[in-house]
Amino acid sequence: MTRKSSTSTTIAKYKQIANEMEQRILCGEFPAGSWLPSERALAAMLEVNRSTVVAAYDELLAAGIVKRIKGVGTQVSSSVLTDRNKRLPDWEQYAKAGFFQPNHPVNRQIHQFVQSERQMINFAIGELSPDLLPVSLMKDAYRTMEADRYAGYEDFQGNLKLREALSGHLLAYRGIASPHSSLLITSGAQQALHLIIQALLNPGDSVVIEDPSYAYSLPIFHSSGIKTLPIPVERDGIDPDAIVPLHKRHRIRMIFVNPHFHNPTGTLMSTDKCARLLDISTTYGIPIVEDDPYSLTEYDGHRIPTLKSMDKDGTVIYISSLSKIVASGLRIGWIAGPQAIISRMADIKQQIDFGHPSYPQWIAAQLLTSEQFNAHIQVLRTGLKNKRDRVVRSLRQYFAEKITFTVPNGGIHLWCKWQIEATEQQLFREAVSHGIVYAPGSILGTSLNHFRLTFSRANDDQIEQGVHRLFQATKGFATLTQKHS
Template sequence: MNWKPNRESQIPIYKQIAQYLEQRISNGEYPAGTTLPSERLLSKELVVNRSTVVAAYEELRASGIVESLKGKGTIVSRNIWGTSRKRIPNWEKLIETGSFLPNTTMMRTIRKEAFELDLIDLASGELSPDLSASQYFRKIMSNESFDYHVGYDHPQGNLKLRETIALHLKEFRDIHASPSSILITSGAQQALYLIVQCLLQPGDAVAIEDPSYCYSLRLFKSAGLRPFLLPVDDHGINPDDIVQFHKQHRIKMVFLNPNFQNPNGSVLDLERRKRVLEISSYYGIPIVEDDPYSVTAFDKPQVSTLKSMDQNGTVLYVSSLSKIVASGLRIGWIFGPKAVIERLADAKQQIDFGHSIIPEWIANQFLSSEDFSAHLHKLRDSLAFNRDKIVFSLYDQLDDQVEFLIPEGGIHIWCKVKADINEQQLLKEAIKRGVVYVPGSVFGTQKGYVRFTFGRIKEEHIYEAISRFSDSLHSFKKIK
């Protein structure tokens, strides 16, 4: 909320707040039935005492503009304008009935709280500002001339960037790609959206990992797909589960994150990789490899990708710069058969007329410079340090209460809480104590897990974050 009350005005602050909210209600920003921000949250946003917000809401309540409902808080009155007012669209119903499903309530809560409150963030899957490449971007924009045409570019993305990504794939991921078979996307998530929308139909059966990031994405259900879950252990999925599902349900596509899997950090075993590729080529089942983390390997210069082992063209390779350079750059890509890439590019063109040339230019300049290798080296060292710090903190404060696999790359650590927990209640306790993370059920069916992300958090806050979680867990046990 950008608006703030004018403390120099003769109008009392609570009346200013009431007038401002009434204006937003009147112009339709807060339709009838909308839940207004809580008194606690609004007082924090406006930097006023909670009692001031209480008085503002009382002012609106006295005018019949808002009402209080038990369990819902303060909502805009459904009969605010009386019977003489013309009917307005039922926005609430339209929101509920749209075909593209909203995020789960828990994910929306986590994002809202992490964004609006002063919490130590173990939830966000992005890099901290000091680990992103911002300093290099400033250098590029200050020292290098921008001579690109600022207009619509090639539907697959800028050619120079695709050429640079092809070189990057060969050097860092052992993938031999042609620029004509690469599509630039707005991060990996748009890549997955395009694949789902263009290559699959409602009712199709797909296989995804359990737990997995894909499980948290509503785009599969929005598209009417039937997802079947492949259990993941410390060595990845069991390939024979794909065969079983295919025999029963005719699997149309498999989505895998084989390197430093999100959330459990595992690496798909080499023999299992070979078996997955054998199954893919034998049954003709496409594999979508989502690979955001392979170049973050802490102790190895390079980790093999499925695509680098693909001899039959059955793997669609998806990656991005979000987890290794900067999430806000919004540069991702798909590499696959040229006909598929052209189909997906046509769909992307219909959605956004292609990618913006400015982030493409920055990405190209950075990836093709010596600075990229220096940044990657620093990133690996920093993430490894954060990993070690969070592992130490877990052993030191929760040694006999959690179990976890120590990841060898990536930005996540997946913890099994040995105690019987109510995920929502434990998360509430943690937020009260100033730390936020993602409960395990967001990623699959496994019970009693939490995902801590160490990519965004500052090193000096890690021990304190685990301490706050430990206090929350102990408090939760006492409450029970």
Template sequence: MWLPDRASSKPVYRQIAEHFERRIKSGELTAGSPLPAERKLAAELAVNRTTVIQAYEELRASGWVVSKVGSGTVVAGGDASPLRTADWRKYLDVGTMLPNSDAMRRIRSGLRREAGLVDFASGELSEDLFPGETVRSIFSEQPYDGPLGYDDPQGYGPFREALAAFLLRQLRIGTSASSLLITSGSQQSLFLIMQCLLSQGDAVGVETPSYCFSLPLLQSAGLRVYPLQVGPAGIDPEDVVRLHRRHRLKMLFLNPNFQNPTGTVLSAERRAALLRIAEKEGIPIVEDDPFSLTAFDGRPPLPLKAEDAGGRILYVGSLSKVAASGLRVGWLAGPQEIVSRLADARQQMDFGMSVIPQWLAAKLIEGEAFDRQIGRLRAGLALRLDELRASLDYHLSGSVSFEPPGGGLNLWVKWLGDNDPRQLRMLERAMSVGVAYVPGQVFGAEEPSLRLCYAKPEAGQIERGVIRLKEALLRS
């Protein structure tokens, strides 16, 4: 991030003005691009707001920017600008890929720029839960000496072999290396499925609330999305029957184990009924399973894929929630012809992912050290959840209700207070006092609710975050 040089003889306001002038001249900021609000920029640069006002006035006087009511300060365009800047703004609202929601963009912007936030929003592990020591020992003891060219777009062969053994050992999923596609995380698997196996206008069933609703992928693909309400025992299979009779569902997108965001596990009875319905009606299931291995009691609930007798389930997983999100290693298990189709599309996109993280992932999951890592992760997550529960009970008693999950990274909190945490202004208020969360409507929830990830805050931060949450959400 750029900061003014305090040791320079040039006034700070002038440095700020020249900084934005360079960005406009280089084409980084084009006609109509907004400049940061004065108060926000002052906070980011740790300067007085008056200094930012002076800088913007200088830019206006030089014709680089203009002020618009309701829009703030924006880059000048057309005859008003000393430079004929390209008008990229007209391209922003077209294309097939929809932008993220306002809430998600605000959260990500805040987490990047605002220091000191207690992060209940990011669905990832804190640094102390990563297997850092194991990774360092792998690199030091077994340095990579393999090829550095393009690899098989289906994935690095030794990793697929190791992964097939790992899935069988840990989750009783019987698959082979030839039925696995390695992807750069679960979202790429979902993207490939939607782009290659579904057509615009197809009807799909999706849990609600659901992580899928936080991604614009379904809408970008032009699919007709029908909600399946998640209850304490997961979705009701009879809802699948009703939706299929009415809309002829082409596919189901489910997260049966420690569901994101609710933390529920699909009951054994409903699991069996769902599999019977899927077989009878011929409905494929995409099973997203990031959390099964995090079961606090050490007994992961079996994925649906472990009971898949007819190859009807596409199983999506990754190392993001049990090792490190930065590895960007995920996978899809399914029928070989489907895997081949998706691998072909993957090859068109990027010629396959880098072999080095796949090599590292293979070494990681082969060793006993990773089994110990999973045990340590479960214990660490359980302790963090206990701290979050105790803090909510103490500081927000009467304002929240929740059902503690048996695994996963998230606590789904129903809000009983007057202020609705789903409103963007409430999220803004929370971030202004130093805490971030994800509002329930991002996941398609219709009731006042929020998701709190207890895996990202480090020790000692959780209660501080709850206190800040109380300050933001109970303030009238």
């Protein structure tokens, strides 16, 4: 290749223009704060299409060299040259540029409130309160750890002892027959969802999600260019038949459901709907991702048949975690699915993080095989049921008909509807200023007068105090019935 061809002819015209304009800026021809020629003027001057100049200016914009002021023009950034004549990266511009989308601003706000010094009562984050954690079980497990033997990189698919323990656990507690070779250990169910998207889907693919849903709040779908098609959650889960017309229009690649004690509505998908969903999956060849962090939390100890346990044809990819039944900080989650996709995802996990940390895996293996694990689950169920009763009682006492909800039989969330004349933002602002934080419905993808009260994180006193604070925060607003009657 000649020198000429490696520079001017193989470099796209817009890049050549961007390079040249950058040089002119750095030489001081266009100092910081000055305006570049308009796109139209520069295009005429260089005898190129305006779109070529727009693309060139986009390059300068992405590099933080210029700013585009809508309706005014393109201005050289003030950070281009410092006093010492050095050029520094524009970090703000970099922070905006990455392809991974930011969290929903309200989600970010919630985490800031919860971590702030203020004494916030936390009805927003889905984790267990200290009194529900199996502390002595975890301490026992920790004591048995052979720290020196487990200090190296782990098997990328997950520690073998843990996968064997999990295989036994899945059969005993969830009716799922899955050999350890078909299991992948992940950093919570969250990473499991991310790996599935990264490994098995492509930008432009369409997937079904529930509306409302936890998945809605995750930017991971949209950051990967996945189109999400929401189906409303009814009292007994989504209507599986609603998938068929969507599939005919969009060619659905995957169905994401959280059928048991759904986040946020607390609903349980009926056995009939589960069967119909599996039917549709096998009729159209669409895999189902069953996201199941909650089925073990059924308060009265009834065994809930997971979709995966009903899946005779192997179309369900099952994901779950220990976050809602042991401790979210362990970050132990898993995927059970066909070996081919498990190996593919293990390969990606290796590239991302070199496998899951060994110590939490050791603790999890000990916990799952402990004779006391079953007793812990019983205690957890009773504890969650008590919290549910307490929050329901307090809401009825303070709010009567101002908040409506369906009482769940498992899980950690109460899906509530305001019967109050106020906007979501007004209510949330007032609640925060009274020291209580919850998840407003819009971050979960639904109409604005719903909100999620997650009652597992607060202790008994905090639940009552939290509902009282919520009452104080909203007592100035009229109820809908008052206004309309």
